Amino acid sequence: MKKLINAADAVVEDALHGMAAAHHGLRVDVGNRIVYRASPSPGKVALVSGGGSGHEPLHAGFVGYGMLDAACPGEIFTSPVPDQIAQATTAVDTGAGVLHVVKNYTGDVLNFEMAAELAAEEGVRVATVLVDDDVAVEDSLYTAGRRGTGATVFVEKMAGAAAEAGAPLAEVAAVAKLANARSRSFGIALTSCTTPAAGKPTFDLPEDQVELGIGIHGEPGRSRVPLATARELVALALEAIHADLPLSGDLLVMVNGMGGTPLAELYVAFAEVAAQLRGRDAFITRSLVGNYVTSLDMQGFSVTVCRLNDELTRLWDAPVQTPALRWGR
């Protein structure tokens, strides 16, 4: 294993020191592993998110004006713990309440649940939205349900914009739920990833195969198929999404890299998405191409689509100023 680190168990802490040094718009509590906005907007509903590390820039890279008020990074691929989340929640509450944006993984759900109870004991009103956009996972009442992946960026951006505009907690939560309900993702891996603790790739993937329907933790996907062109891989992703949520109307499309894929290849994939949607009743009116929700050094990509309406478009366009997403300021 080759990594630019000091020690496998120091990555999260060292990276937080780096964020603190690089971003003066953030206030980083390295000991408690909480990344705060340095100058929060007074009186507004606060947004807190978090999850395993290894998905950078998610979540700490989305802390700032118009998006999150605090992020709680866990160990690599491991959800944060209740005390940490509760502390962040209590700290950012202005009295207007706090929205927890939680990716639907058992660990994240349970730890955020416990944190919400602890924060409620301190008198904080907490609402929670579960992000579960990954169509690679069968949606069923009898299972853990779908994973949360790329749509997290949309939910955090749109709900953050609503909060910044002064919407009350219930409304901010409703925006978050709407953004999630209208979004779907599908991911494909060309290679596995290597966690610093394990020191070797999580799964073996032969040179001539790709893994379809991967998540963001290096979990194996639903099936393997032979390595194919960007055109064919994008077609598989769009079909999987379309089968669940028909692709029509105004779309926000993200082609997201898993961390190890060159940007030029992500543009190649985006060109395919655009070409394959042409002629249908679907229009890409907003887009994002880059590494936003990653899996360490994994090579691969995911496509996330949100069916916009006027409100969501407006919230997406609203100013944002975070390390990883910035416009309008």
Added chain:
Amino acid sequence: MKKLINAADAVVEDALHGMAAAHHGLRVDVGNRIVYRASPSPGKVALVSGGGSGHEPLHAGFVGYGMLDAACPGEIFTSPVPDQIAQATTAVDTGAGVLHVVKNYTGDVLNFEMAAELAAEEGVRVATVLVDDDVAVEDSLYTAGRRGTGATVFVEKMAGAAAEAGAPLAEVAAVAKLANARSRSFGIALTSCTTPAAGKPTFDLPEDQVELGIGIHGEPGRSRVPLATARELVALALEAIHADLPLSGDLLVMVNGMGGTPLAELYVAFAEVAAQLRGRDAFITRSLVGNYVTSLDMQGFSVTVCRLNDELTRLWDAPVQTPALRWGR
């Protein structure tokens, strides 16, 4: 070789289609391989850059308000050709003249030189700045001199800001030269990279070694040393830079990923830079952490330092709106 592409010889063109679809602030002439600003500022000095592809977001990702007016991508790791550059130059000239920002590689230098001659024949005033910041290469009158790497981002940003503010060609060129003269870089590779045409890694690097003093084309570096901690690798990079340009005063520091290194690791490296500069007479007043000047899928990083003065700080802070760098708008 596993790449998210349609064909090895279609990557550059397909990626340009993707950029065109993703960024409405760009106008992309795919046939001639030129990326223009969609709405140029009237009457100002124009900036044109270009170079081999495979370094994304450099250069096309820096086209936009406050930075480049056009970028000319060549084949992967191969400089663009004179006609292409001359066409871009002639197209963006408003009469105020054009600055060519050229990384100091024989190929780039020769092709831009020929292009400048062609453009001059069309009546365009062209000034050229050579970026040569890489201290890994010995600077000598008898060689090709130093390579241009990370400082290109600084030069394009600062000269772009000067042009946007209405400075005449000579002044924009002087800013570019100053930014280059005050900047130094050093890069380290953990892995090689694979060009689509070659289909296998450019060099072999054993699991327990890293390559010091790499450029951005997958060229081997100056020497190999055993894999070490982020702390030790950053110390090597800073020493190499400091030996050439003493690190003191206000600094702009970029920790740049080579394309395949997770963002969290780049923050680990940045934390080391910050820690190792502490206690010296040096202050990081501006910074950038991320993938800006890459080598396809290479894992590794480079450190670029610019000794700021008031003027350069002001030009760095000025608004910019490009796909890869955006603030203040």
Added chain:
Amino acid sequence: MDAALARAWLEETARVVAAERDRLTALDAAIGDADHGTNLDRGFSEVRRAMTGSSPGELLVSAGSALIRKVGGASGPLYGSAFRSLGKALDAERDVTLEAFAAAFEAAVSAVERLGRAAEGDKTMVDALRPAARALARAVRDGLEPREALDQAARAAEEGAKATIPLTARKGRASYLGERSAGHEDPGAVSAALIVRALHTVATRW
């Protein structure tokens, strides 16, 4: 069970989890995200440092809190709640009978099932814990010696873990794999069996 035995159990669990860390992580790599061993090792190291109390109940509650504080992931809240429920059910009793322990163990397993919304057959730690609870209750009913009773509980847990191999996961991260999760032993079921076995190992007297 007195406080010394409760301590010994937690120490032994920490030792075993550290020793088996890489195996647990490897099991998790196959159908999860390759962190279960690291997670539990981090948690039980903290348990070792932080456990406090003069009764088994207090000690086990403090262990549960330490797990919740340090593990993260799915297993942190689940094992944390299990140990906290176990401890709370034992109250401040300084000398816990096997019967009281069996009842508390039942409460702990129910807490996991409730929190995880999981039932036997979902391919989770419940597939080891529920059979262990049943075996313990039966052993108490049958009037077995504590050591023998715990052996039967541990055996039931180990068999339960093995029996997860053919199952398709319905809960936790492995559920995302659908049918591809079949053919692998659930890491949480294996760690649960290790924990029950650790109690048997140290319970040379009760």
Added chain:
Amino acid sequence: MDAALARAWLEETARVVAAERDRLTALDAAIGDADHGTNLDRGFSEVRRAMTGSSPGELLVSAGSALIRKVGGASGPLYGSAFRSLGKALDAERDVTLEAFAAAFEAAVSAVERLGRAAEGDKTMVDALRPAARALARAVRDGLEPREALDQAARAAEEGAKATIPLTARKGRASYLGERSAGHEDPGAVSAALIVRALHTVATRW
């Protein structure tokens, strides 16, 4: 040399460059950026498509322009200028003598040296081209037959290329490696020798 021979030379060069593409790229991978073969192959494919003219001079100028238009990199402008200088020096002459060709070749090599600011010993294509120019001039002075003269020129180029192996590069991308560039043959010197040899191959009559 007539127009047919000039065409034949360019065709043969295109064929050889395509055949040797991967070898040239592999040489460039060792001390450069692994694209020299791809670059020249792209360039000479364009030469084949685009060459035009009724005299050797016109044909060679059009070949040089095609290289400049398509190759990019360092070798594009260098070989482009070389062929353009060669062609220009031959003027519109329809039947070029070996003596005139040798003088034009000298002009072409000088153009490369000037543009590349390179001299013999810098470990570049000049290390093949300059000896070839020297050999050609000597052969003309000695009154050798064209085929024999071209063989000597090609041989000198090949020896020059070989002789780059121990050198430390001072120009081009290989110069960044410093002393690590020693021990490898320069890709541009090898391709230069291929181009001179291609002329010898087709020059069965002159």
